Amino acid sequence: MTGADLTDRFAAGRERLRRVAYHLLGSADDADDAVQAAWLKASAADTEVANLDGWLTTITVHECLDQLRARTRRAELPLDDAAPVLASRASWVSPEDDALLADGVDRALLVVLDRLSPAQRVAFVLHDVFALPFEDVGRLLDRSPVAAKKLASRARDRIRAPRPDPPQRTREHLRVVEAFLAAARGGDLAALLRLLAPDVVRTVDANLVGRQVPTEVRGADAVAEESRLFTRRAATGVVLLVDGAAGVVLAPHGRIRAVLRLGLGPDGLIRAVDIVGDPVRLARLTLTVPPR
Incomplete structure (x- = not known):
């Protein structure tokens, strides 16, 4: 595949990759960073790929996983969250976030996903949101399909509330x-x-x-x-x-x-x-x- 073909295919799939990254990271800026990093790696690779869309998704998911794991290690808040909640009038939502949320991304789901481990989040999002088979999810996480299914199941249990009483x-x-x-x-x-x-x-x-x-x-x-x-x-x-x-x-x-x-x-x-x-x-x- 020529460089021009790769550029065209990446451009055609960029919005889908961005939506995957946004579900995984919860931030439009972080999603754009992950997709851009994936493009740089893909364009620098010297290899023939049979399933280009799957390959680009794999690179993007790995970039998101790196970000999620870095967050877990640092356990830090974004810099623009440092201001006190009641003492500042600055907005916490970027126009890009608003656009994606208006496009049907479930904000409630994104917030609860922030409580999951990186592996649980990836397994749930890729399977339950984007319908990726557990065989593919397992390969992305370097786990077996059975292990990937268990990760998604645990995530589901932590996300969804049981029927309330009363x-x-x-x-x-x-x-x-x-x-x-x-x-x-x-x-x-x-x-x-x-x-x-x-x-x-x-x-x-x-x-x-x-x-x-x-x-x-x-x-x-x-x-x-x-x-x-x-x-x-x-x-x-x-x-x-x-x-x-x-x-x-x-x-x-x-x-x-x-x-x-x-x-x-x-x-x-x-x-x-x-x-x-x-x-x-x-x-x-x-x-x-x-x-x-």
Whole structure:
């Protein structure tokens, strides 16, 4: 195959490779880096390939695996996540991320995928999302097909929430939390006040706020007004089940930054907002995608 043929085939498959990389990495920028690195390796290779599309996918997945493993070793946050959650108005979502999310990528799934090991994430995404046979997934991971199937199964168990008990209460809680997130995104003070109990208490881990923001705020008016400080941060929010109850996870570029646990009273109003950002507390939370 000539260099021109390779260029044409890569260009034709680039968007598919980018979507695979985005599911694996949760960031448009990281996905673009992985695809570009794959192109550099492919264009420098001096070999004949029978299945070019499969070969390009293999190179791209290996680049993504390297990134995921590096994240695990460093256990670090992206640099633009260093600012306190409630102290900055800067956006955490790039236009490229927005475009991919608008194109049907499930943000809730991406956030929960961040909790998986690199191998589990690759096995689940390639098989369950892109329908790659376990034989191919195993080759990409240097595992047997049976081992790849087990990785995907474990990932599935960690991603999907079991049927809630009672389901009606869970649906009601989800509805309130979804309304809260929508109001926070839009800075809709009136809607927030309708959802908050008059004596609501907001607490937050100290590492998420600057010195000018108290770690505890009381009263619906104060909590609703404060929400305007993180309207743009709320754009990265997604509703998930947090230890089995509906909550909001803030995850810029697919990386979990904070979790909002919302406690409801018997009247359906929000009585407590606990914003978790301490790494030890975050690690203890079980995050799952709500049942559809």
